[in-house]
Amino acid sequence: MGKRDIEIDEITQCTECGSENLNQDHERGELVCDKCGLVLDDSAIDQGKDWRSFDSEQDNAKAHSGPASTLMLHDKGLSTGLPFSTRDSSGKNMPMKNRAQWYRMRKWQRRIRVANAVERNLVFALSELDRIASSINLPRSIRETAVVYYKRAIALNLIRGRSIEGVVAACLYASCRKNNVPRTLDEIGDVSKVSRKELGRTYRFLVRSIGVKLLPTSPQDYILRFCSELQVSNKVIAKASEIIKEAERLELTSGRGPTGVAAAAIYIASVVMGERRTQREVAEIGCVTEVTIRNRYKELSARLDIDVNVM
């Protein structure tokens, strides 16, 4: 019941994004924003004395002792290794019989440490995964698929030589695509700690290695999300997906970036249904440029006999 608890309770809103979904991570002593991942308070550790004291003399004597254990080391900095030696603790030569036992103990000690390393990797990866997933509001099922991929990646020893963050982000990206709720590489790259480029590289390596079959993304998969961000009516959504269907039938989508096609379809639909959004608005949400929207929508309107000017 230190005074820190009280101070933490006073922070109710993220200073960065204003979200009130704050998450107290007692293990790491951090107060974290669920939405953007900002650490609002990283010192939520009770820094008071370890024991109660009953008078001022004891108070001084019983102040903090030694560094706090830390999760940054897999064994919290507390483990002990067994040295390779043929002598015992008093410096005498060890009898043969004991050496074998000593050797076995060393072996198990090593194995336990390895197991801890894997576990620590996983703990770190899962927290990173949760951070990314919650900051872009990915549902639980997506996270679970991503965890499955990640565990497969560990089993295949793919992590070595790559960053944990990178592999985690790649797993999430793959999981999104697998579940037909695609996020773009940019969207995931923005909230993860790795560059878009590295994310793409890791992702390609990942799907090849763990053998997940991923179909190319359809623009259709983006319609709902983009539309809801644009706040257009259901009529526009229906129209947009109708356009996409036609476009796919006429093979106007192959080789084109799905986000560009989706954005153009939404733009056309918004104009046709009388709920015009500017190219810039749609472009921003679709993570493409206005030029791309223009190019796509010229192709689409030409082939689909939609005259945008008549309305």
Place this chain on the structure above:
DNA sequence: AAGACGAAAGTGGTTGA
């Protein structure tokens, strides 16, 4: 003034020799 349009040059990734 804001949005739409289009030309031109630049960028990053894929493909095939």
Place this chain on the structure above:
DNA sequence: TCAACAACTTTCGTCTT
């Protein structure tokens, strides 16, 4: 490994509403 290539972006000037 390298060059060719298509898609896409960036930038900027012009036209339209």
